[in-house]
Amino acid sequence: MVWNRLSGLLRSHGGVLAAVVGLYGLAALAALAPPWMLGRIIDAVRASAAPERIDTMAVIVVGALVCHAVLTLVSVALSIRFGEAVLAELREGFVRAVLRLPLGTVERAGSGDLMARTGRDVGHLSHTVRHSIPVMVVSGVTVVVIFGALTVLHPVLLLAWLPSAVIVWLSTRWYARRAPGGYLRELDTYSELTQGVTDTVEGAHTLEALGRQDRQRRRTDERIGRAYLAERYTLWLRTVWYPTLEFSYLLPTAVTFLAAAYLHAQGELTVGQIATAVFLTVQVVRPVDLLIDQVDSLMMGFTSLRRLIGVEMVEDPAGRTPSDAPGTPGTVEISGLRFGYTGTEVLHGVDLSLAPGERLAVVGPSGAGKSTLGKLIAGIHTPTSGAVRVGGEDLTGLAPQDRREKAILLSQESHVFRGTVAENLALALDRDEVDRDALWRALAAVDADDWVRSLPDGLDTRVGSGHLALDPAHVQQLALARVVLADPEVLVLDEATSLMDPGSARHLERSLAGVLAGRTVVAIAHRLHTAHDADRVAVVEDGRISELGSHDELLAAGGSYSALWHAWHGDS
Numbered sequence: 083m084v085w086n087r088l089s090g091l092l093r094s095h096g097g098v099l100a101a102v103v104g105l106y107g108l109a110a111l112a113a114l115a116p117p118w119m120l121g122r123i124i125d126a127v128r129a130s131a132a133p134e135r136i137d138t139m140a141v142i143v144v145g146a147l148v149c150h151a152v153l154t155l156v157s158v159a160l161s162i163r164f165g166e167a168v169l170a171e172l173r174e175g176f177v178r179a180v181l182r183l184p185l186g187t188v189e190r191a192g193s194g195d196l197m198a199r200t201g202r203d204v205g206h207l208s209h210t211v212r213h214s215i216p217v218m219v220v221s222g223v224t225v226v227v228i229f230g231a232l233t234v235l236h237p238v239l240l241l242a243w244l245p246s247a248v249i250v251w252l253s254t255r256w257y258a259r260r261a262p263g264g265y266l267r268e269l270d271t272y273s274e275l276t277q278g279v280t281d282t283v284e285g286a287h288t289l290e291a292l293g294r295q296d297r298q299r300r301r302t303d304e305r306i307g308r309a310y311l312a313e314r315y316t317l318w319l320r321t322v323w324y325p326t327l328e329f330s331y332l333l334p335t336a337v338t339f340l341a342a343a344y345l346h347a348q349g350e351l352t353v354g355q356i357a358t359a360v361f362l363t364v365q366v367v368r369p370v371d372l373l374i375d376q377v378d379s380l381m382m383g384f385t386s387l388r389r390l391i392g393v394e395m396v397e398d399p400a401g402r403t404p405s406d407a408p409g410t411p412g413t414v415e416i417s418g419l420r421f422g423y424t425g426t427e428v429l430h431g432v433d434l435s436l437a438p439g440e441r442l443a444v445v446g447p448s449g450a451g452k453s454t455l456g457k458l459i460a461g462i463h464t465p466t467s468g469a470v471r472v473g474g475e476d477l478t479g480l481a482p483q484d485r486r487e488k489a490i491l492l493s494q495e496s497h498v499f500r501g502t503v504a505e506n507l508a509l510a511l512d513r514d515e516v517d518r519d520a521l522w523r524a525l526a527a528v529d530a531d532d533w534v535r536s537l538p539d540g541l542d543t544r545v546g547s548g549h550l551a552l553d554p555a556h557v558q559q560l561a562l563a564r565v566v567l568a569d570p571e572v573l574v575l576d577e578a579t580s581l582m583d584p585g586s587a588r589h590l591e592r593s594l595a596g597v598l599a600g601r602t603v604v605a606i607a608h609r610l611h612t613a614h615d616a617d618r619v620a621v622v623e624d625g626r627i628s629e630l631g632s633h634d635e636l637l638a639a640g641g642s643y644s645a646l647w648h649a650w651h652g653d654s
């Protein structure tokens with residue numbers, strides 16, 4: 083999959099990529115001319131050739147250098163554009179994939195993981211794409227061209243690289259086996275040290291009060307000691323590996339010189355060609371060094387690419403369209419519903435039926451599973467077993483826009499996006515053109531039309547980060563207005579009015595109830611007046627519905643709800 087995605091990306095930019103490699107190839111060929119010509123100039127001088135011939139060759143050297151510079155400039159510019167385009171596509175793909183991930187999947191993965199992918203992994207990848215890949219392409223093409231030229235000069239000259247290749251291979255393998263563990267230990271000891279120093283600074287008063295300064299100092303010294311040893315180890319690895327590499331780069335020049343001299347003695351190379359061979363060998367050292375240098379970064383970039391593409395590989399949940407023969411709109415049928423987060427079951431078999439337009443209040447102790455039940459009704463989580471049907475439709479795997487028409491969950495965590503009030507409301511609609519009257523009607527339905535009218539530019543006032551800050555109650559009203567616009571069959575309110583003062587919350591819920599007449603509402607509530615106003619109340623305790631009935635019935639039954647109600651009212 084990663085390779086497919088990568089080759090797809092490269093194919094879609096095939097033209098630019100071919101141009102980049104082609105231009106680098108030409109630049110590398112142009113770079114061959116100076117050593118080649120210098121060799122010929124030496125031979126010409128030795129043969130006492132006419133000065134004009136030597137002048138011509140010198141002009142060719144200058145011309146080749148200019149060509150090399152121009153071709154390199156153009157190819158670097160092209161490869162940077164290529165890198166940026168690939169990076170932009172990967173970033174867009176990643177953002178698209180994250181946005182279509184079901185909320186449940188994001189919650190399971192943890193937002194920290196996604197943040198690490200968007201931050202650290204994109205950072206690694208952009209370094210690889212912007213820096214390492216162009217350097218590797220330039221160096222790779224240059225190495226191939228120069229080795230080709232050495233082969234043309236005399237194939238035996240290539241053998242001069244053999245001892246170095248063996249040394250580079252063995253020393254790199256030695257380094258690669260020890261370095262990852264060494265660097266990991268170095269990072270760990272560094273984290274431990276930083277954490278210790280932070281603790282010491284933050285807990286300075288406590289340490290002072292307990293008289294533990296000496297103990298803390300000793301511990302910090304121990305941590306510094308461990309960090310020092312870890313760093314000294316990786317430094318030692320580098321002090322062995324780098325000089326070995328440097329030596330193996332110098333070796334071919336000497337061996338080439340000896341081999342070329344031997345071939346000269348055999349009458350197979352001229353003195354000028356010896357010079358050319360040595361110049362070429364010196365010239366190839368830097369690109370070889372750069373190639374080896376980039377291996378680390380390339381590995382890291384590839385790992386990050388896999389982590390980014392991995393998000394795109396999460397199964398597309400937006401595949402299914404609603405079934406052709408739906409049930410009665412607005413009904414909710416829950417049977418044998420079980421659900422758990424990462425192994426711990428939270429809901430242990432819930433059965434519940436709601437009629438169209440019914441208002442159900444869900445109450446119960448904290449952690450009983452009320453919000454989880456709400457998320458399952460809204461199709462955010464998929465049941466472990468059992469089924470949830472809204473309007474006869476199982477919401478699992480439904481496309482987001484189809485799911486939105488069936489059920490919406492509104493929690494207290496609403497967000498104001500940077501933009502106008504109108505744009506914030508239009509998020510609820512799939513269309514681009516927005517009927518402003520409809521927006522005002524939705525705002526009026528949630529008692530928000532007055533304050534929006536009083537904003538400097540009304541619906542066109544810019545809100546959100548960097549613009550006008552709205553207070554939490556107004557944010558919540560905008561979220562409720564979005565729901566009015568989205569017009570779902572079933573609405574799940576999870577403490578949706580909790581940020582308002584009780585008076586306005588009750589007022590809002592009443593006016594909302596007027597607007598939502600005919601819509602099925604599941605209201606998860608801490609404030610029991612919501613339960614009082616509802617058609618039925620479900621008490622959720624320990625992942626089960628322990629009581630279900632109207633407010634009066636449950637009060638008369640004298641169970642948990644009745645106890646909660648009396649406690650809320652402060653009755654003895």
Ligand SMILES: Nc1ncnc2c1ncn2[C@@H]1O[C@H](COP(=O)(O)OP(=O)(O)OP(=O)(O)O)[C@@H](O)[C@H]1O
Pocket residue numbers: 189423424428446447448449450451452453454455
């Ligand atoms: N994303 C999650 N990952 C793991 N466990 C979770 C997650 N969300 C909730 N839980 C756990 O599931 C259980 C039920 O939580 P839930 O939020 O549904 O209860 P609740 O009745 O709505 O509580 P509250 O009234 O405090 O909001 C709790 O033990 C909670 O810790």
